[in-house]
Amino acid sequence: xxxxxxxxxxxxxxxxxxxxxxxxxxxxxxxxxxxxxxxxxxxxxxxxxxxxxxxxxxxxxxxxxxxxxxxxxxxxxxxxxxxxxxxxxxxxxxxxxxxxxxxxxxxxxxxxxxxxxxxxx
Amino acid sequence: xxxxxxxxxxxxxxxxxxxxxxxxxxxxxxxxxxxxxxxxxxxxxxxxxxxxxxxxxxxxxxxxxxxxxxxxxxxxxxxxxxxxxxxxxxxxxxxxxxxxxxxxxxxxxxxxxxxxxxxxx
DNA sequence: GGGCTGCACAACCAAGAGGTTGACAACCCG
DNA sequence: CGGGTTGTCAACCTCTTGGTTGTGCAGCCC
Numbered sequence: 362x363x364x365x366x367x368x369x370x371x372x373x374x375x376x377x378x379x380x381x382x383x384x385x386x387x388x389x390x391x392x393x394x395x396x397x398x399x400x401x402x403x404x405x406x407x408x409x410x411x412x413x414x415x416x417x418x419x420x421x422x423x424x425x426x427x428x429x430x431x432x433x434x435x436x437x438x439x440x441x442x443x444x445x446x447x448x449x450x451x452x453x454x455x456x457x458x459x460x461x462x463x464x465x466x467x468x469x470x471x472x473x474x475x476x477x478x479x480x481x482x
Numbered sequence: 483x484x485x486x487x488x489x490x491x492x493x494x495x496x497x498x499x500x501x502x503x504x505x506x507x508x509x510x511x512x513x514x515x516x517x518x519x520x521x522x523x524x525x526x527x528x529x530x531x532x533x534x535x536x537x538x539x540x541x542x543x544x545x546x547x548x549x550x551x552x553x554x555x556x557x558x559x560x561x562x563x564x565x566x567x568x569x570x571x572x573x574x575x576x577x578x579x580x581x582x583x584x585x586x587x588x589x590x591x592x593x594x595x596x597x598x599x600x601x602x603x
Numbered sequence: 604g605g606g607c608t609g610c611a612c613a614a615c616c617a618a619g620a621g622g623t624t625g626a627c628a629a630c631c632c633g
Numbered sequence: 634c635g636g637g638t639t640g641t642c643a644a645c646c647t648c649t650t651g652g653t654t655g656t657g658c659a660g661c662c663c
Contacts, residue, residue, distance in 0.1 A: 442563060451509070455508070
C-alpha cells in the first residue's frame with residue numbers, strides 16, 4: 362500500500378505467518394509447497410504472502426523447472442535496523458542529556474519524581 | 483490486530499506518519515497538538531495513530547493538566563532488532579557454510595551454476 | 604502427447620485500518 | 634460559573650488485507 366520501501370518491509374513483517382516464513386527461509390531456500398506445508402491455509406494464500414515479501418524485497422523467486430524456489434534477501438533488514446538504530450540512539454542520547462532538556466523547559470513541573478494522581482475529593 | 487507484541491510493533495511502524503511521529507518524539511516529548519501540527523489530517527486521526535503506537539508499547543502518555551504529553555519508549559525497539567538480527571545472522575551464516583548445505587542436499591541438481599532455460603523444442 | 608505436479612492469477616468476501624465529522628469530557632482562565 | 638483549549642470516544646465510510654475457491658498455464662514423467 363504505502364509506496365515507500367520501509368513501510369513495505371515493516372508491513373510485510375507485521376504478519377506472524379510471514380515472519381515465520383522468513384525464519385524458515387533463513388535456514389535455506391524453499392519451494393512454495395515446502396513453505397506452505399506447516400500452515401493450514403491454502404497454497405494460494407501462501408503465494409500471496411510470498412508476493413508481499415517479494416514486493417518488500419525480502420525474498421526473491423527464481424525458476425527451477427516448474428518449481429519456484431524462494432530465497433531470503435537478508436540485506437533489506439539493514440534498511441530497518443538503520444532506521445531503528447537511528448532513533449533509538451537519539452532517544453538514548455536524549456536521556457543522557459536530560460539536564461539540558463530540563464533547562465530548556467519553561468517553568469513546568471520538573472518530572473524528577475513521578476507524581477501519583479491527586480486525591481479525588 | 484494480531485495479538486502478539488512483535489506484530490503490533492512492526493505494524494505500528496509500517497505507517498510513514500507513525501514513523502515520522504516516532505522520529506519527532508526521539509527529539510523529545512510532545513503533546514498531541516504539537517505532533518499533529520505538521521500533518522494535514524485531523525486531530526482525531528493523530529490521536530488514533532498515537533493509540534496504535536501506545537498499544538505497540540512504543541509510546542506512553544501521561545497527564546499534565548489537560549495536556550497529554552507523549553513519550554517515546556525506545557526499549558521496545560530491542561524486540562525488533564533482536565528478531566531481525568537473529569535471522570540476518572542466520573542467513574549470513576548460511577552463506578558462509580554453503581558447502582555444508584550443499585552436502586546435506588539430497589540428489590537434487592547442485593546449483594553451482596545457474597542453468598538457463600532449456601531449448602523449448 | 605496426455606496427465607500429473609507446482610504454482611499463479613482472478614473474482615469474491617469478511618474483517619480491519621485509516622480517514623472523516625460530531626459530541627463531549629477534562630481542565631485552565633477570566 | 635462560563636468559555637476556550639486539549640484531547641478522546643463513537644459512528645460512519647472507504648480501501649486494503651488475508652482468506653477462500655475456481656481456473657489455467659508451464660513443465661516434468663510415462
